[in-house]
Structures are given as structure tokens and as C-alpha cells.
Amino acid sequence: MADKIAYIVRKFIEEGKDYVIAMVVDTKGSAPRKAGAVLVMDMAGNRYGTVGGGLLEAETEKICQKTLITKEPTKRYEFMLNEKKQGEGALAMGCGGDATIEVRFIDHRNPGTIVEDFKLSNKAYIFGGGHVALALEPVLRHIDFECTIIDDREEYANKERFPNSEVLVCQDFESSFNDIQLDEESFIIIVTRGHMGDLDVLRKAIRAPHAYLGMIGSKGKNKLLFDKLREEGFTDEEFAGVYTPIGLSIKAETPEEIGVSIAAEMIKVKAEVLGPTGRKFRE
Numbered sequence: 001m002a003d004k005i006a007y008i009v010r011k012f013i014e015e016g017k018d019y020v021i022a023m024v025v026d027t028k029g030s031a032p033r034k035a036g037a038v039l040v041m042d043m044a045g046n047r048y049g050t051v052g053g054g055l056l057e058a059e060t061e062k063i064c065q066k067t068l069i070t071k072e073p074t075k076r077y078e079f080m081l082n083e084k085k086q087g088e089g090a091l092a093m094g095c096g097g098d099a100t101i102e103v104r105f106i107d108h109r110n111p112g113t114i115v116e117d118f119k120l121s122n123k124a125y126i127f128g129g130g131h132v133a134l135a136l137e138p139v140l141r142h143i144d145f146e147c148t149i150i151d152d153r154e155e156y157a158n159k160e161r162f163p164n165s166e167v168l169v170c171q172d173f174e175s176s177f178n179d180i181q182l183d184e185e186s187f188i189i190i191v192t193r194g195h196m197g198d199l200d201v202l203r204k205a206i207r208a209p210h211a212y213l214g215m216i217g218s219k220g221k222n223k224l225l226f227d228k229l230r231e232e233g234f235t236d237e238e239f240a241g242v243y244t245p246i247g248l249s250i251k252a253e254t255p256e257e258i259g260v261s262i263a264a265e266m267i268k269v270k271a272e273v274l275g276p277t278g279r280k281f282r283e
Helices: 004-014 054-070 131-142 175-179 195-205 219-231 255-274
Strands: 019-028 038-042 047-049 074-081 098-106 122-127 145-151 166-169 187-190 212-215
Touching: 004 019, 004 038, 004 098, 019 054, 038 054, 054 074, 054 098, 122 131, 122 195, 122 255, 131 145, 131 255, 187 195, 187 255, 195 212, 195 219, 212 255
Parallel strands: 122 145, 122 187, 145 166, 187 212
Antiparallel strands: 019 038, 019 098, 038 047, 074 098
16 A cells, blocks of 8 residues: 555646655654654645654755755755754754755656655554464554564564564563654554553553554453553543554454454554644644
């Protein structure tokens, strides 16, 4: 399935519209968005996607507007996201890192390989490498998700079991959050082997940035987990954002059927929460 950002730029080309596309191609240290984040601007100044918000976004929009006039094919811009830095490319931001953004003017009559170049995937973090994860992971890969499998058992998180995805063997699920980078476009799936594993992941995930947080289990089991977290200060408003029981209601029973139901729910959330580009829009 073509990524939705590719759909937008293809639509512009088919309609005979020129546009500018800006992409984060490299970051060092802390930055608001990782490499691959994209902002598209058409000739009317309408924009789709984001390269990070704040001053970085504002400066990139100015460059895009200028590029729509100059029609300069490709140029890279280096930014220092540090309020203590001065000079060209210095932005008074608290991130402290650096970002490189490539801005390209696309002539609809000669677009090159732009559609293929800018296919993007969303990240899915699957906590638990058991039967459901094994059935779900290939489905997600086929609908443009990059998967990371996380388990505290090496026999369930390894490249032999998941050859096409990243794997992370953790000492415990809570500490694994130190080794992953979540953002508002991340999808979190909780399918560990037991209640305590689910609880440990939920405790960390519920207040972490994400687009989707789904947890396997019956309503009764999950009520017990929510009650435990209420004692720790979590609120009903926070629980309302958890998709549980996970997956669309299609009377799924087998791991394969459950995998399909989870993937379907993620497709729905991706469209509703992230919009037509599959990326988090700035208000």
C-alpha cells in the first residue's frame, strides 16, 4: 500500500500542481522530530505534515515560501536548536541538538522519483513476542509500519523469529522505555505473556507520547490493572485513551484473527488521528 504522503504528492503531480517538500534528513542530539519527518507546501501556501513545530517549523515554512518563488531544485539547511548558539542557522530553542533539512522544489512536469523517495512508515512497538506478536508483525509490515518487538525473553525477541523487524531484549519492560524513542506518531501494542508485564508497560506507556495505545485482555482483567494504577495516581481520563480490549470487534479468536483485528484498529486510528499524510499535523 502506497504511503499516504506519497499519495498526496502524486495527487499534486496528477493535477499539474508544483509544490515544495521539506524533509528532516539528519539530526544530532535532541531534536523535535527524527529523520524522515516531512512538510509539504503547495503553491497556495497550504501545508501538510510537520518537521517539528516551533521556530524550526516557522523557519522552514519561510524557506518553503521562498523556494516556491525561486524554484530552486534542492538545498540543505543546517539548524542549531540551541538558545545559546549564535550565527546562521541558530534558533533559540531548548532542544539543544542540530537538524538538517532538505528543501526541494518539485516541478510537476519533471517530478523525478519523488513519490518513491518520500514513502514514510509509522513505528509500531509491540511489547511481547508471543503468538499474537508473531501473527501481527507481518500484517503491520505490509501496511507500512516499521515494527520493534520487545520482550524480556531472548527466545521470543530475536532475528530468527522476527527477521524483518527490530528486536529488543529487555531486562524488564519498564526499563525498555529508556531504549526506544516514542513520539506522537508512535503505535504501542501491549501483548505480553501476563498481567504483570502488561501492567509494567501500561504504567510507562500511558503517559508517553503516542498516537495509539492498545492492550490485550478481557474487560475484567484490564479493570484490575486500571484499579491498581488508580492507586498510583492515574486517572480515568488517561485510561479512556487506551484501546482495550485491543482490536476491532470481529469475534477474533486465533492469534492470526486477533492480529488482523489489531491491524484494522490501527489503520482506523492512523486515519482519524494522524490525517491524510499519516503524520501528526500541527494545529
